[in-house]
Amino acid sequence: MNTSIVIADDHPLMLRGLTDFLTSRGFNIVGSAEDGNTAYSLIVKLKPKIAILDIRMPYKTGLEIAEACKKNNLDTKIILITFDKEEELYDKAKAFNVYGYILKEFAIEEIETCIAHVINGTPYFSEEIASYLNASDVSQKPETLDLLTKSELKIVRLISKSKTSQDIADELSISIKTVHKHRSNIVHKLQLDNKPSSLSVWASVNKEYL
Template identity: 30%
Template sequence: MWRPTVPNRILLADDHAIVRQGLKALLEREGFAVVAEATDGHEALRAARERCPDVVVLDFSMPLLNGIDAAREILRACPAAKAILLTMHTDDHYVLEAVRAGIKGYVVKTQASADLVRAIHEVLRGMMYLSPGISQAVVEAYLAKSEMPPDPLTSREREVLQLVAEGKSTKEIARLLGISFKTAESHRTRIMKKTDIHETAGLVRYAVRRGLIQP
């Protein structure tokens, strides 16, 4: 079996330790070097800034910062890195949001043991990888600049929305994001205005539909 001469460096981010352990064992058997692990999106971003891995493998539904928004920030910090998303979601709008964020591999978790190694090889070659069953046509339409509905929320607003949906208070959100209480409250107000949802329960349901948190 082919082995890279110099092991490619991988960052694994998933909030379930047993999942990380299984993926790490799989990747190390294939000759990759897992140089960092993370349990949430913020930790993944810190680890990526410190290690600048070749590939980051991110679970979609992580606490504090979801995989798509974590990937967006990581790719800003480490432009040469390639991002792969692990997810249970196969709906087109999740795939499109991932592609917009610069993610090159989209792997369905139930197929991860079979697909992840192939996905890593593909993205390292500069290709895009989608698990079987994901609509290639949707991605091609986006890449061809076809008309796609824009996400109404900014990356920061999605980050705030996720924390609201996780039950964090405005004060806690301000502390976690390193912003003022007033700024956190302003983000929350804009989220409600953009989504036309004006109560916390509705925001939680919206976050679940968007895949920011698990139901």
């Protein structure tokens, strides 16, 4: 798991805590910063896959960095960590293509799940704040679901319950080969990448619509 990450937070303890935690989980922390200008320079220079940014920092806020990344077509995906629950901040975050938005008090608990979603190209917003997001983009039923057949939907439902291919074959009385065929059709229809975990992550993110 060699996802390159830059972390920025103007609270040294939070910065060190997150850096140590993610390093211990095998992530590749390529740079850290205590203010927005330094953070943005690191993103431009190192082009990390993900930047985890505090919203409120000296010189540049996490949102301003997200806006600059969008304007300059930088590929780094932004995750914001914050104590803020104001709706207007979420709207801005979504407008600037922010991929993750988690509350600081849950940062350590949620950061790995958030990163897994982001690597997969799926936005992740803390459950605690999802309720604040009125009809947010995150909570809409994915249109691609309508492309799946009844059998494929059954299989995705079982995948969302963490069932293995063998479990699914047993439960539906079909061969494991058929399950693999269905899985590959589903991945193709949902336009997911071919990583083994992509379909499981997608199924768990969209569980409520299955």
